[in-house]
Amino acid sequence: MRLDRRQFIKQAAISSAFATAGALFPGISFGGWSSLAQNSGMISWQKSPCRFCGTGCGVLVGVSDGRAVAVKGDPNCSVNKGLCCMKGYHSVQALYGKDRLTKAMVRKNGSLVEVPIQEALDLIAQKLQETKDKHGKDSVAMYGSGQWTIPDGYVASKLFKGCLGTNNVEANARLCMASAVTGFMTSFGLDEPMGCYEDIDHANVFVTWGNNMAEMHPVLFSRMLAQRKRKVDVKIIDFATRYTRTSQAADKTIIFKPQTDLAVANAICYEIIRNDWVNSNFVNEHVSFHKGKTNIGYGTEDHFVFNDKAEPMSFDDFKVFLEDYTPEKVEKLSGVPAKDIKYLASLYGDPSVKVTSFWCMGMNQHTRGTWINNLVYNIHLLVGKISTPGNSPFSLTGQPSACGTVREVGTLTHKLPHGVVMNEQDREMAADIWDVPVENIDPKPSYHTVEMFRALDRGDIKFIWIQVTNPMVTMPNLIRYRDGALKDDRFVVVSDVYPTPTTDVADVILPAAMWIEQEGMYGNSERRTQHFAQIVDPPGEAMSDTWQIIEVARRLGFEKQFPWDESDYIEKIWEEYRRFHAGPKHEMAPYSVLTQRSGVQWPFVNGEETRWRFNPKYDPACTNGKEYDFYGKKDNRAWIWARPYEPAAESPDSEYNFWLNTGRVLEHWHTGSMTRRVPVLHNAVPSSYVELHPEDAAELGVVNGERVKIISRRGEITMPAQINGRGVPVRGMVFVPFFDESYLINEVTLDAFCPISKQPDYKKCAVRLEKA
């Protein structure tokens, strides 16, 4: 044992040296370490991406006696260079909660009873087939997740879109990054960021747009702080609607009224043009100007339909459009002093300053989410600060594979692994690779997420299979959708790792393998695909979500499309999926490369990863011979959009006089179904609360911990007050984290969404408060 202990200390010595080297020499790699670490004799270490957020930190999971017992940051992973956040360090404990689902359950006479998993899979196949035969192909649906592995999402799409012929495939990433997708598609014609995390090592100014990175992306925030410490001229500007831990660390916080980020972004563009800070060469060569429809609605009614229409406009037309957005006019609307708007514009406009803008849910969960994404791109495009190291408009994702599984595999109703269902060539490619008749793939999208749950409520959908997500906590206007799921002739299948409010409404529960209990891949925010091997065994009869779908597909007669063996199905699925992305614009690394590295960025061309797209110095897909090539659009240009300010779907009034803003906390992952089973994380933040401004609390007559009733037009909830806690809202706003299933704040929220992206706005609705 003495020898083992020495070796363990030696491992710590090596890790420490790697961490030091990583801090001094960003990007440094020690390829030989993994094999060395295997020989420690105490704990064997294997690489994996972290289970939780979209940052995609590389971790090393320590295994002893078949159990995951430790986690450390992977110094070979350029994302986090050996660092983790508190969720990452405690992540393996989430595997071992006492109430882990280990057996399948079927509801019989109103009660859930354990059954062998094969019996449950038989029942699912039977119900799915019966429902399809009786009510049509669009009466069955699959609702997945940005926490699905890439193979999970791929086989779900193949089964439902390719074999069953319905486009009823959606994922919870619709709730978190659909506006980012439509923002990219409308501005660039291609999804996902052009930059990468290495931008952090080059930027002088960081602007966080409604983004509490200190809690939501703590490792990237640490990299920003390290950059500021290393260099003398680095600033962090926190542009927000409430004071957070990001505000505490920022050089300046600028508070705006909810929804008015649209106006402020336009005012920044106005100032850039007024001061002649436009990069004219870049704009003339690489940008075109467009406008779309206005007064586009909020989608609060069933069957809401909206299709935007782009019309070209000139730079002069764009200047005229911006005349409504002088800093002085926007100050009145947004509450942001004109001098602060001019200051922001001066940062973007200074050609000697490299600016990276970060955003996440604040801009995406927004009834004009697509527009505000467009507007931030407008700013970067006007000054030509894009696709070069340090100059990056950077949309962060919240889930580990929102990009990899949902955006790249295309597990949304309108998408295919390559392209969209509406495009004949894309359907032909999918049919060819999937070995199904092309007629199987319906050219018409069906239901986006909110409409999918409305269809379940109406009875248009009667069978739904939910995997790796917890919609009975996360759907806005939740009461309607829970009541819908509970209706008599609905059949709900839920695959999960722990009991949740969603398993409570299930007719069948399948126990799922979690994270490193299966092999898989995630794709993070910076186009990085990250493979992980099966490191430990799943408990009981728990089975990977991929294999659950394969089992059902075979029962439905699709053995030919799902022929794989359990020993190598992930490799086979990956290599089939990779065919969809062949070519320099999206080439994915082969399986053999993925297994060796701590993530590989696509496009992966001739053995090289692409760090900055649209720039021929880094991107082999650029072919126009110019300084930039925005090859996603047919005119080979990035599009600047004239998008106006329009108000929120619901704003405070005399009856409901507060804004309600919802979100997350550092310690908990989304609905808390995993992190609340980790004692350290649970004890750090054991229950949810409502943040109030101290003066609002005083007027209401409540002190810390006293209970406050929050009432909206849809529901009400009573919960303890937090005053001057980690976050402090402005007067007239309250904030509630959604991680705690004991306080279902989404019974209060509104199911309004961006008409282009169909992503709901969880940040803005009107409530009133009462002392309980």
Place this chain on the structure above:
Amino acid sequence: MWYSGVYTEWYSSKNNKKETMPIFSYLAMPREGARENLCTELSNLEYCQIIPAENKEIVVLVTDTPDEDIERSLQLKLKNLTSLQSLSLAFGYDEQD
């Protein structure tokens, strides 16, 4: 006990003979063009383990000596390596303390 200073600071502060020696890790930087030589020379030293970086001119050196005399002797040998430009301590852990 964890150290962030250099080895000599630690060593000069110790008066008693130690039963268990600390393990140290360092970042070793070669002189220009001498990376391969440095790796060879360090590999040839007893009680040394090296992990060269794949993409930078940096070598991680881990030392694990059995007693103070050998530690002192190793330090001397390291000091005299012609291929070595600098050595920075990254980690030191003394189980006895």
